[in-house]
Amino acid sequence: MPNAEETRNDGRDETFDEKMDRNWAELLQELRVLQTGVQILAGFLLTLPFQSRFETLDGFQLTLYLSNVVLAALTTALILLPVSAHRRLFRKGLKDTLVASADRIAKVALAGVALLSVGTSSLVFDVTAGRTAGLTAGGALLALLLILLVLIPNRLRRKAGRE
Numbered sequence: 001m002p003n004a005e006e007t008r009n010d011g012r013d014e015t016f017d018e019k020m021d022r023n024w025a026e027l028l029q030e031l032r033v034l035q036t037g038v039q040i041l042a043g044f045l046l047t048l049p050f051q052s053r054f055e056t057l058d059g060f061q062l063t064l065y066l067s068n069v070v071l072a073a074l075t076t077a078l079i080l081l082p083v084s085a086h087r088r089l090f091r092k093g094l095k096d097t098l099v100a101s102a103d104r105i106a107k108v109a110l111a112g113v114a115l116l117s118v119g120t121s122s123l124v125f126d127v128t129a130g131r132t133a134g135l136t137a138g139g140a141l142l143a144l145l146l147i148l149l150v151l152i153p154n155r156l157r158r159k160a161g162r163e
Contacts, residue, residue, distance in 0.1 A: 020095040027102045035079045042072035068119040075112030114145045
């Protein structure tokens with residue numbers, strides 16, 4: 001059953017298939033942006049073991065580092081998932097299913113990028129300025145990202161629904 005967003009007349013003169021094609025293209029562009037961020041953070045993380053100071057990490061820092069590496073790999077896989085699904089569903093007439101699932105996957109991948117940013121920042125602050133600074137920076141960044149990535153978009157959606 002279509003949701004309010006799908007049935008709302010947005011002034012575009014397009015067929016359902018054209019709308020699905022446009023939505024798919026927009027999702028792919030968003031995933032490209034996410035992928036770049038993950039690649040930068042993952043690249044940074046993967047260079048760390050080759051630094052001489054890496055051997056001085058304590059147990060907490062090493063666990064945080066390895067958690068970030070796993071999170072980067074999982075987030076990369078999530079970002080690639082819609083492309084893989086598209087290859088499997090190509091020419092099966094399931095574009096609406098693909099767009100809906102890719103939308104959900106993109107939201108989870110966005111959360112992965114946010115958590116990766118928090119974890120990486122926490123690690124850098126912990127190593128350079130101490131545990132308290134690392135935990136404080138991670139907590140502050142987590143709160144800020146929740147506001148920017150969850151609360152503000154939800155508020156915009158509610159406001160648009162009232163108009």
